[in-house]
Amino acid sequence: MKLPPFDYACPTTLPEAVRLLAGHDGEAKALAGGQSLVPMLAFRLAQPALLVDLRKLADLRGIRISENGVALGAMVRWREIEDDERLDAAHPLLKAAIAHVAHYQVRNRGTVGGSLAHADPAAEMPGIAMTCDAEIAVVGKSGARVIQAADFFQGALTTALTLDEIIVEVRLPAWPARRRWGFEEFARRRGDFAMAAAAVFYDESEDGKARNAHVGVIGVADRPLRLPSVEDVLNERTIDEATIADAETAASAAVDPQDDIHASAAYRRALVGTMVERALKRAAA
Amino acid sequence: MTEQGDRRSPVSVRFRVNGREVDVDVEPRLTLADCLRHHLRLTGTHVGCEHGVCGACTILLDGAAVRSCLMLAVQAEGAEVVTVEGLSNDADLTPLQKSFRKHHALQCGFCTPGMITTAHALLSEEPDCDAARVREVLSGNLCRCTGYIPIVEAVLEARAAYRPKTQAGDRGGDRA
Ligand SMILES: Cc1cc2nc3c(=O)[nH]c(=O)nc-3n(C[C@H](O)[C@H](O)[C@H](O)COP(=O)(O)OP(=O)(O)OC[C@H]3O[C@@H](n4cnc5c(N)ncnc54)[C@H](O)[C@@H]3O)c2cc1C
Ligand code: FES
Ligand code: FES
Numbered sequence: 001m002k003l004p005p006f007d008y009a010c011p012t013t014l015p016e017a018v019r020l021l022a023g024h025d026g027e028a029k030a031l032a033g034g035q036s037l038v039p040m041l042a043f044r045l046a047q048p049a050l051l052v053d054l055r056k057l058a059d060l061r062g063i064r065i066s067e068n069g070v071a072l073g074a075m076v077r078w079r080e081i082e083d084d085e086r087l088d089a090a091h092p093l094l095k096a097a098i099a100h101v102a103h104y105q106v107r108n109r110g111t112v113g114g115s116l117a118h119a120d121p122a123a124e125m126p127g128i129a130m131t132c133d134a135e136i137a138v139v140g141k142s143g144a145r146v147i148q149a150a151d152f153f154q155g156a157l158t159t160a161l162t163l164d165e166i167i168v169e170v171r172l173p174a175w176p177a178r179r180r181w182g183f184e185e186f187a188r189r190r191g192d193f194a195m196a197a198a199a200v201f202y203d204e205s206e207d208g209k210a211r212n213a214h215v216g217v218i219g220v221a222d223r224p225l226r227l228p229s230v231e232d233v234l235n236e237r238t239i240d241e242a243t244i245a246d247a248e249t250a251a252s253a254a255v256d257p258q259d260d261i262h263a264s265a266a267y268r269r270a271l272v273g274t275m276v277e278r279a280l281k282r283a284a285a
Numbered sequence: 286m287t288e289q290g291d292r293r294s295p296v297s298v299r300f301r302v303n304g305r306e307v308d309v310d311v312e313p314r315l316t317l318a319d320c321l322r323h324h325l326r327l328t329g330t331h332v333g334c335e336h337g338v339c340g341a342c343t344i345l346l347d348g349a350a351v352r353s354c355l356m357l358a359v360q361a362e363g364a365e366v367v368t369v370e371g372l373s374n375d376a377d378l379t380p381l382q383k384s385f386r387k388h389h390a391l392q393c394g395f396c397t398p399g400m401i402t403t404a405h406a407l408l409s410e411e412p413d414c415d416a417a418r419v420r421e422v423l424s425g426n427l428c429r430c431t432g433y434i435p436i437v438e439a440v441l442e443a444r445a446a447y448r449p450k451t452q453a454g455d456r457g458g459d460r461a
Pocket of ligand 1 (some may be wrong): 029030031032033034035036037038054074075100101102103106109110111112113114115117118122123124125161165166167168191192193194336337338
């Protein structure tokens, strides 16, 4: 369908962008890659009075890697993550997960900030943000603040952002060189949204036991989830076949998916266990 | 650019299309796809779904393949746009076109502009890509006729024309 009418602004500074969003009583929306927002407009699921294009905001660009971790500017596109060879070591889990996002043409436009703000329950970037305890830095009319990923995602397409707030960057904590990790996703076609996916990592102690296990899943609830009960199964144990089988059972038990047009609840529950199992096998290999 | 208009006030936008400078007045809500087709009469770009799933509207934006139905024309300000028309010339079929013809990589032709632009971007970036990569990249383009196999074969055969040893004039047939 043709898009509903709106005005358009393309500010060159962040304060100007915030001012535009704040000045329209919630009737203005940020426009990043447009890969989710434009379809929403076409379906009349959104009808803003003003679109504020973020493409000229230099503060939202770039991938920064330091001893503190990886900071992704909100306007970093999927393609930039795919092409950045530094991330192979600096955040291999991020890189593996983002490889599953959408198709070639969409990857040239879609952005990190847009995905976090859109908060699709099956999207990879929100899943990685949850799994890795990311911090999301935002700016709005009452200033800057940092939101923990666990507080950011509040339901399907619902976040902690206020209507005048813009995501500036997302910060992923530093990734130790020897960390073990795995990412597994199931989708009917490559590039489609996940029916379910699991991201796992842990550090290994001297005696080969898992420490600091993190397990996150997408596609099985109204938001990305961490699964503490599965992490408890893994911590202080050797990640062998028996542990992995226990983790799989715990993962299926930890989620409560709904039936939908793509799959039954029982199918998704089984699938999420399998994704956790495969991700752990990869991590332990 | 407007920020508090009546939501329909036309905005003037300048960009380059297939090497030519254009200047159009468009409503902010006009997609780049509709701007190309209706304002610039470049009807080679096809519009199938209008919400980003079919890939028929793929164009090159500063060299990168993107869906023109998911971009506003106003966002193209200052950009270099190449449509399927820009990937052909009047003298002869390009190597990519010849390969599509040879392999019967089209039937109704509706998806073809998106296939050609996408394949051109891929082969320009990765002239040594393998069949798996071609399939992965074309996964964003739907074809209801061919079953994809001839399209993948056509793209694979066209790789040779994009490798550095070929003459510049042979590469995909840019008009320039
Ligand atoms: C065919 C298709 C397949 C796809 N498959 C996948 C997939 O498998 N996995 C996946 O994760 N995604 C997928 N996507 C979505 C894609 O990744 C989007 O690019 C992404 O979800 C949104 O990013 P965007 O930059 O396009 O944001 P936009 O569409 O521009 O914006 C989305 C929302 O975020 C808001 N917003 C954008 N930037 C900011 C910011 N900096 N601060 C505050 N709010 C902001 C907007 O106001 C809007 O509400 C797919 C899209 C298509 C069309
Ligand atoms: S018309 Fe643009 S993707 Fe279908
Ligand atoms: S040739 Fe008919 S849709 Fe592809």
